[in-house]
Amino acid sequence: MKNKILMFWFIVAVVIVSSILIFVKPTKLGLDLVGGSRLLLEAETTESIAKITPEVMNRLQFAIEQRVNKLGVAETVVQQVGDKRLLVEIPNVTDLKEAKAFIGETAQLEFKKEGKASDGSPIWVSTGLTGQDLSKSILSTDATGQWVVSLEFNAEGAKKFADLTKALVGQQMAIFFDGELQSAPRVNEAIYGGKAQISGGDSGFAYEEAERMVNLLNAGALPVPAKIVEENTVGPTLGADSIAKSRKAGIIGLSAVMVFMILFYHVPGVIADIALIIYSLILFALFKTIPVTLTLAGIAGFILSIGMAVDANILIFERTKEELRAGRNLFTAINSGFDRAFTSIFDSNMTTIITCTILYLLGTSVVKGFALTLAIGVMVSMFTAITVTKNFMHLIFGTGELKHPALFGLKKDEIGQSYEATETKREKARFGILD
């Protein structure tokens, strides 16, 4: 009895800690609930970079991170998925179209010089001077009040630029941004000091255009182009609606299950309901501590795990009832009921955990969320069924004979009917049966 009471206080402690955690920690909600955008970018090879190596991916991730941070939105995520993809998550984005264009832009700045193609027609050829040679760019205006993008080269870039302009005196030099010709000024003299300017050609830059280019240049060019291969955007209205509905469905579902348990199992049903509440508390505390991002699929996994948590209790109660029908006293009936139900609970939960593991390893992020919540739920449910339910059953019913079968939803004349419990000597010792 002493360890039963110790266990009881342990459970109380767990409940208190869980409640505090739930109160203190914020809930991490997925994009489908708060609204936001999930983009999957795929790196593409180019003529100069024929293979996407991890090093290229790291550079791409860094460049995309810089850009996403420039959007000024909190809690963005940029992570590598597989060997050539990046997952970008942006919550609460206001202008998605703008954001997408901003993220996807390669932002490759190139200086080119005049050259001749094999058939003799004039073309622009690369000079080797690119955006990588920049140290920074600034938005400014020129003498006529036009918006221009001022460039400052790094030490190496400044040297390249000086050499280039020296060689090109009297010729045109073209500035390309993402393959588009911006301007092609004539070089009058060699330029030292590592500074240059891009004007928007004849028509000049609009303010937004120039500002965007400055931002992109400062965030750095993408080492390779990245294409959006998958997109999932949920507006904030739909997200709020989903939260409200899931909460309502969860509360209704949980209450209905609790009523069912009391109607069918009477006092043990009440115990199962308390265990269920404790289960939900522990689970939520875990979700917040780990933290698990709650998505719609995750909530579905959680609600399903409630079903499985109840199952453990049902298995145990059905078994205990059978033992009571066989005429056992309360202590041995509860013990053997738990013990015999346990193999079923363990084996069935193990298969669920196996499927969850496979889903988690192979699934997309939506599926992962579902698998994770279900797996955690199943593990916590084993704990609450075995510790909480068993402990409360022993504390409430004690060790005597069953005097009021109605407490278990049994009829008096059922006792000693239909089933004769049999066990080996070892089991008898374990269940505490005295012949």
Added chain:
Amino acid sequence: MINLTTHKVKVVKYRWWWMLLTTILLVPGIIAMIYSAVTYSNHAPLKVGIDYTGGTILQYGLEQKLENSDVTKTREALEGIGVENPYIQILNVNNTQQENTKSNINSIISIRTKFIEEGSDDADKITECLTRNYDNPELISVSSVGPTMGKELFKNSLIAVTLAFLGIVAYLSFRFRFDYALAAILGVFHDVIFVVGAFSILGLVYNVQIDGLFITAILTVIGFSVHDTIVVFDRIRENLRYYSKKMSFGEIVDASVNQTLTRSINTSLTTLITLLALYLWGGVTTRDFVLCMILGIAIGTYSSIFFCSMLVDFWNDKQQTA
């Protein structure tokens, strides 16, 4: 001894009837799958959504209620501006469910087109077209899947299901016996065929399309189906230990099924209660997902009680007569 006279369910005695019932449950779905595979252009047994084929879905929330005629109207309007084969769906949202949210969306119009490439202004054109026809459509969600992604997801899903099967067979062979594992897996096939068949029919009749979540639902159904079957098998294993000398195998199977009957039904009921709550009051986006699990859990309970235990008994008989 176990009292055999009080048994409510007789698995062994009515073996052939249960086989017949199983056939009746499965055949319509199988016919629908074959019909779909023959008639659909991509030869899939189910109507598959953009997650598998690639494409873009734009969803707009509207304050006004829509009617079925709006589907044709919108399709014609979109075809008029050059959108190829748009697929339109209208969801009417019951506004009483929305007291807690600030939104006053009464209907959702969902437009599926081919994959809208980056930089294309098709999405803007569609929004413009809708703005002309309706008051203030609000773009509430966009999902877009590139064509290669769809194929990859399909491949990964198949790998996931196969691995889940192998994992379960391995675990059950280790904990029980190989023939039990086989019976459990056949039970899983039974349940999966039923659910996929049901969705094939829903696809033909109501144009229900399966998405990436469908595979999650199927895997959950697999987990639950095995879960249920294990509880029965665990009881057979236990009873064999105590009564194998006194009772025939068939009697033990029957007794075990009956001993676990209340549990099987109650567990399924509680899970179905939560799922039903999700179906009736939960979000629109997960409705098909929940429906899939409701069907799967209901059939899983049936198969664990009747189908799998019947198989185990059937094999045992064959072994003894052979």
